[in-house]
Amino acid sequence: MTHANGASRTLSVASLARVEGEGAMHVVVRDGVVSDVELRIFEPPRFFEAFLRGRAATEVPDIAARICGICPVAYQMSACQAIESACGITVDEQVLALRRLLYCGEWIESHALHIYLLHAPDFLGYESSVALAQDHRAIVERGLQLKKVGNDILTVLGGRAIHPVNVRVGGFYKAPSFAELDALTERLRWAVDAAIETVQWVAGFDFPDLQLEGDLVAMQHEHEYPITEGRIASTSGLDITVDHFPEHFSEEHVAHSTALHGRMRGGGTYTVGPLARYNLNYDRLPALVKELAVAAGVARECRNPFQSIIVRALEVVFACDEALRIIAAYTPPAAPSAEMPARGGTGHGCTEAPRGLLYHRYTVDDAGVIRDAVIVPPTSQNQPSIEHGLREFVQHRLHLDDAELTRQCEQAIRNYDPCISCATHFLDLTVDRG
């Protein structure tokens, strides 16, 4: 971070803290005006799209699960949906219900992680979740236990908590018995209460004034709060089936990031994620969640990115409640998976990852081999919107010193829960050899 003279300065954060992966931020101010904002994301340069070409379509769920440690289910579900669409596979209703349950586990886990370990410390003046835990151990323990309930769902249905191995094109390798799912019920009932307490806790935070501008894009479903099924809708009136995604959205290369930037064709930036889902699907939430939303002061509409922490907490309540509903109604499917026919084609898949819309497209040949793959993750779609929002945010905070301005910018970025996936996990150590 460096200071220039007077009203011109440059802020650089080489490695953003408390985002999942690798990222950096660069802000340039010239003569009192923010002239440049760049969020530098070191996302895999389409490694996985290239890696998947030439692989058997049946391998894709296992490989796609490795794209992100935090949301492997999202990658698996969008991938399965796209391949099933390409090959003309119809999936059993109970299998679809199990997929939704698995996805609920991922929402619970991902949102609890973000709320308690990544985002809440910002609002409470702590530099890290560790510092928060030192002063509020019981609260952080509640968050970790809530997260673990999500983990437990992934373990029962996915075979393990990271990179689930039980998912396949057409369904699952093995469907759980009712008793196996019912064993989760007691913990989920606790989780509903813990999630309600979470909403009440985060609703009491102080939120800076900021309004998210532009279009919000999310899936919409006739009857459900969207997770795995639906059309793609926007606050400006877009309403399309998933296979029309490429006609309405594009990705652009930018010099400062290896992640592509999402744009609406003929339009501008747009935002996906919890706020988009919430604003477009409030009516689909159960009464319990709506009552909590009213009490939290965000009923029906919420465009303040800082309040996304409340919306995530509301979505955790929803996901726990939805998981209980699915388990109560569950009867094992006749077969855990549909067979894969020897038929190729191009198919599209779209689901709501915890961070927002996740689109996959695959072309499969008649031998069942992937010939083309396109993956559009939520964070690359949000990147232009994050930069646009930061420009306004910084402009109104130029009176702050560099340290405080940088801290607030990092908090603003964390509002979007950017998942800059596929980072390495190595540890750098400096050794004093005396």
Add this chain to the structure above:
Amino acid sequence: MTLPAVVIGIGNRYRRDDGSALKVLEILTDRVPQSARLVESDGEPARIIDSWNGTDVAVIVETVRRGDAPGTIATIDWDTQDSPAGSPHHDHGSHSLGILEAIALGRALERMPRHLRLVGIEPLDLGWGEGLSDPVAGSIDAAAQLVLDSLRSLVNG
């Protein structure tokens, strides 16, 4: 059922030598004593804490850059010192979530194993792709043996 020991391998098999710990876990599959279990991890701290929760001994295998020759194996015992032998750089990538945070958070929550040992393997290549570099591949057996020796000495220690 909680077992007295856990071996946690942290890594990404699609980032070349970052997959070294997962390779170590593979060859340990049939070799660890029944009192220990093997856990693959992506480094997310809450899951790491859950993995060692209730265990007496945790051995973590991870790619560690110390500037040594590629393939060099180092061990660090975290239970015997307040802080690791060195500190993380923040200019080389993702360290916002990981083992250091897991240890700090585990300490704050008093959820630490009695013994915590890191077996680190120095990487050569952390680029995109599968497969280990030759020097790292050549160290996998030794790292696995070191894990077994650690379990033997720490579980009874």
